[in-house]
Amino acid sequence: MYYGVLCLLVVVCFSHTLVLHSQGSSNSTIDEVALFSFKSMLLNPSDSLASWNTSSHFCRSWHGVVCSRGHPKRVVRLQLSSLNLLGEISPFLGNLSFLRMLHLGDNHLTGQIPPELGHLSKLRVLNLSANSLIGSIPVTLGGCAQLTFLNLRNNRLHGEIPAEIGSLEKLTVLQLRNNNLSGQIPLSLGGLTVLGALYLTSNDLSGEIPSALGNLSNLWGLGLSDNMLSGAIPSSLGLLSRLSSLTIGFNNLSANASSISVINLGHNFLHGVVPPEVGSLRNLERVVLAESSLEAKTVDDWKFMTALANCSRLQILDLGGNKFSGVLPDSVSNLSRSLIYLSVGQNRISGSIPRDIGNLINLQALVLSENSFTGSLPSSLSRLKNLRGLAVYNNNLSGSLSLTIGNFTQLIYLLLHMNAFSGTIPSTLGNLTELLQLHLGYNNFTGLIPKEIFSIVTLSEFLDVSHNNLEGSIPQEIGSLKNLVEFHAESNILSGEIPSTLGDCELLQNIYLQNNFLNGSIPSPLSHLKGLTTLDISNNNLSGTLPGSIADFRALKYLNLSFNKFVGEVPTVGIFSNDSSFSIQGNDKLCGGIQTLHLPPCSLQLSKKKHKIPVIPITAATVATLLLLSSTYMLVACHKKRKAKIQSTSSMEGHPLISYSQLVRATNGFSTNNLLGSGAFGSVYKGELDGQSSENTNIVAVKVLKLQNHGALKSFISECEALRNLRHRNLVKIITACSSIDPTGNDFKAIVFEFMPNGNLESWLHGDTHELTEERCLNLMARVTILLDVAYALDYLHCHGPSPVIHCDIKSSNVLLDADMVAHVGDFGLARIPDEQSSVLQSSTNSLGFRGTIGYAAPEYGAGNTMSMHGDIYSYGILVLETITGKRPIGSEFREGLSLREYVQLGLQDRVMDVVDMRLSLDLTDGLQTANDSSYKRKIECIVLLLKLGMSCSHELPSSRLPTGDIIKELLAIKESLSMEYRVR
Structure with missing residues (x-):
């Protein structure tokens, strides 16, 4: 390394000597030495520069070098783009005093832009784009008085845009996008009266958009998106009404601006209304104002839409990801017939879709998603024959x-x-022969799945008919979708068998069929799906043995076979070797499998079949004796059973029992209208108890155990045992319990809790978007407060309660929120009390197999390790990451083997805001009337600290995870830092 630097210094010093010597000789020597100096600073001169040698004159045969006709020994153009050049730009290029064009774009040049380039007083075109240049833009470039085209895009430049750029009076194109430039847009740019294109996109620019930009009367392209600009859109931009059909060129290297007019201000922190003056820009073709905080609340605020009808060339209008509300005006139907893209998605717009929107007959993409539109789809939509995307x-x-x-x-x-x-899914969807994605999920569709859908052979990326009321079987025609990657039909009332033709969908990676009434066995042709990564067929009526071919799926990452009627042996290889990747609970007749499943060995069942039972002669006396013994046994058993019930429920100290009939009245007969949620071991109903005078206990949540499910009884006992002596502000409060017999003679067990009117954290993070109004969105302070509440709860359970308790199932759905948004940890159905001498469970308590929820459970649990407090910390760490990113830890959001931790790890590498929940990102700047860099950066710092906290808590090595006390200290510090910001707001 030292030797290479030394050689470079020798070459540069030698070149400098030649330059000094050449001042007394011919002018050609100056340019030649400058070119040799440039080559000497390249680390890998390509073959294209092989002609650069002393055997030929640089003006005749050197690649990329063009000399002046009037001054044949002076270089006027140096064009070396796209040659994979690596190295730094020599400052001696500043000696090419006749140079008019310098084009070094699309290479691998590093280092800084030499300030000496500012000496090139005749330079018209400077293109250094698509390299890896660092440092700031030299202020000396203001000396290139003849410059018409400046392109520095796609580098790593930082610092502010020099105000001296505003002195380049002949500049027609200024292209600085995709750098790390900061500071404000210089006011001096408003003096570039001939400027046609100004692209500052994808930097870190802040402050308001200067109203002086309204002076740029020849501007045809304005790109300011993906920055941190704030304030309102200046109405002065409406003065840019003389946009010219201008073609700017120099040796075919600059932009062809013929009839192009663009405004791109998206992905900033702009607020306020869109000025109606924008409609004065008659030549506008593209208006991109997406992903900011622009608003429209009243009819007057929407006047800009009416004004845009004057822009007869408008092709793209993107208003997505803002705060537009109220009703979308009918004037949107009067926009240019040239419009091909219209987006108002991710706003707060209500009312009906304008009935004449079909007037936009050339529309190719219509995005109205994530709003609060009501009514039906207008019939005029059928006129949009060119539509390629409808969202x-x-x-x-x-x-x-x-x-x-x-x-x-x-x-x-x-x-x-x-x-x-609602209604049936139209069979005419089969006419959409170019469809790649079809999403019909989460509606109220009824009837059969039309087989015509499966004739769309292009359907490849996604097919979703889930969460409807569809019935009947899955058509065998599904096998025609050879290229389908993901299929969702879960949560319907589908019946029949899983079609064997599903195995013909050769590229299928994800199959979701859970929560239906499917029967039969798993079809063997599914073994053809070698790329399968997710298979969820839980909560059906499937039966038969588990095909050994499932274990051969090398790509399979998640398998859920729970709550079916499978029988026989569970394999021990492939995905079945890691119990954190699959679930088989609720299948009582399975045996074998890996040790951590704690299933009965299949060998015992086989050995019983091998031994013949001796034949005992049956006499009347024998029968009478057996009847007497059995009757006596039943009486004793019933007595013990009743006694056990009394003992198990009376152990809930301080919690009086309640009768079955009282709970029936409280929940209106366990009506589905009162159902709050359902899990593997129980369903939770909202109820109103009679005669409860205690404050806030009249409305309750009743958890009714599903005793028919394996493990539910143990869950009930565990929850009662864990909660009977626990008292903490951040734990769910138990009011009473019920252990009784229902009218059919079956055991009935329930626990009554304090009702939490704000539901659980999961619904706030992942609920339906149309439910997530401004009041239903959690800001950063609210999320930190909730995480702190959960940390306090864990600290009490682990360290300060009557006895240590391991929760074993910390996740967002078990974090309940009361009327004041105080978090309470609930669902202790898997909780365990560790040994007094250890923070881990005794082995005898780990009898239910895998504990926790896939995605939240610690990795060591999958290896058969006993439950520990470290496992709770891991789950808490995943909860922190979920709360900040808004991403579930498992499911279709993380395909290709990417986990939530890996997703966050990538984001912590200089792109944190890419992984933060979009709603949280918008909140960070909500309400900022002027630029406030320090405030924004402090919030970003808090987010980074939270993500790092989540990563530390979910460390793979249990001993490396933070204790609860340290977690609380970090969260308190973060909350204190945020308190100042929210007090200011």
Whole structure:
């Protein structure tokens, strides 16, 4: 390394000597030495520069070098783009005093831009784009008075944009996007009266957009998106009404601006309304204002939409990801017939979709998703024959789908999920022969799945008919979708067998069929799906043995076979070797498997079959004796059973029992209208107890155990045992319990808790978007407070309660929120009390197999280790990451083997905001009236600390995880830092 630097210094010093010597000789020597100096600073001169040698004159045969005709020994153009050049730019290029164009774009050049380039007074074009240049933009470039084209995009430049750039009066194109430039946009840029294109996109610029930009009367392209700009859009931009059809060129290297007019201000922190003056820009073709905080609340605020009807060339209008509310005006239907892309997604717009929106006959993409639109899809949509993408998901749309939806024959994406559409799914969807994605999930569709859907052979990326009321069987025609990657049909009332033709979908990676009434066995042709990564067929009526071929799926990452009727031996290889990757609970007739499953050995069952039972002669006396013994046994057993019930429930000290009939009245007969949620071991109902005078106990939550499910009784006992002596502000409060017999003679057990009116954390993080109003979105302070509440609860359970308790199932659905948004940890059905001498469970208590929830459970649990407090900390760490990212730890969000921890780890490498929950990102700047860099950066620092806390708590090595006391200290420090910011706001 030292030797290479020394050689470079010798070359540069030698070149400098030649330059000094050449001042007394011919002018050609100056340019030649400058070129040799440039080559000497390249680490890998390509073959293209092989001609750069002393055997030929640089003006005649050197690649990329063009000399002046009037001054044949002076270089006027140096064009060396796209040659994979690696090294630094020599400052001696500043001696090429006749140079008019310097084009070194699309190489691998490093180092800083030499300030000496500012000496090139004749330079017209400077293109250093798409390299790896660092440092700041030299202020000396203001000396290039003839410069018309400056392109420094796609580098790593930082610092502020020099105000001296504003002195380049002939500049027509300024391209600085995709750097790390900061500071404010210089006011001096408003003096560049001939400027046609200004692209500052994807930097870290802050402050307000200067109103002086309204002076740029020849501007045809304005790109300011993906920065940190704040304030309102200046109405002065409406003065840019003389946009020219301008072609700016120099030797075919600069932009062809013919009839192009663009405004791109998206992905900033802009707020306020869009000025109606924008409609004065008659030549506008693209308006991108996405992902900011722009608003429209009243009819007047939407006037800009009416004004945009004057822009007859408008092709793209993107208003997505803002705070537009109220009703989308009918004037949107009067926009230019040239419009091909319209997006108002991710806003707060209500009311109906304008009925004449079909007037936009050339529209190719219509995005209305994630709003609060109501009513049905307007019939005029059928006029949009060129539509390629229709996204209306996450709204409150209803009604049935018209058969005319089959007229969209060019559709590639049809996204209708998470609405209230009803009726049957139209068979005319089969006409959409170019469809790649079809999302119909989370609606109220009824009837059969039309087999015509499966004739769309292009359907490859996604097919979702989940969470509806579809019935019947899955059509065998599904096998026609050879290229389908993901199939969702879960949570319907489908019956029949899993079609064997599913195995013909050769590229299928994810199958979700859970929560239906499917029967039969797992079809053997599924073994053809070698790329399968997720298979969830839980909560059905499937039976038969587990095919050994499942163990051969090398790509399989998640397998859920729970709550079916499978029998026989569980394999021990492949995915079945890691019990954190699969679930088989609720299948009582399975045996074998890995040791941590604690299933009965299959060998015992086989040995019983091998031994013949001796034949005993049966006499009347024998029968009478057996009857007498059995009757006596039943009486004793019943007595013990009743006694056990009394003992088990009376152990709930301080919690009086309640009768079955009282709970029936309280829950209106356990009505589905009162159902709050359902899990593996129980269902929770909202109820109102009679005669409860205690404050806030009249409305309760009743957890009714599903005793028919394996492990539910142990769950009930565990929860009672764990909660009977626990008292803490951040633990769910138990009011009473019930252990009785229902009218059919079956055992009935229930626990009554304090009702939590704000539901659970999971619903706030992942609930339906149309439910997530401004009041239903958690800001950063609220999330930190909830995480601190959970940490306090864990600290009490582990260190300060009557006896240590390991929760074993910390997750967002078990974090309940009361009326004041105080978090309470609930669901102690898997909780265990460790040995007095240890923080881990005694082995005898680990009899239910894998504990916890896949995605939250510690990795050591999958290896058969006993439960420990370290495991709770791991789950808490995942909860922290989920709370900040808004991403579930498992499921379809993390395909290709990527975990939530790996996702966050990538984000911590200089792109934190890419992994933060979008709603949280918007909140970080909500309410900022002026630029406030320190405030924003402090919040970002808090987010980074939270993500790092989650990573530390979920460390793979248990001993490396933080104790609860340290967690609380870190969260208190973060909360204190945020308190100042929210007090200021």
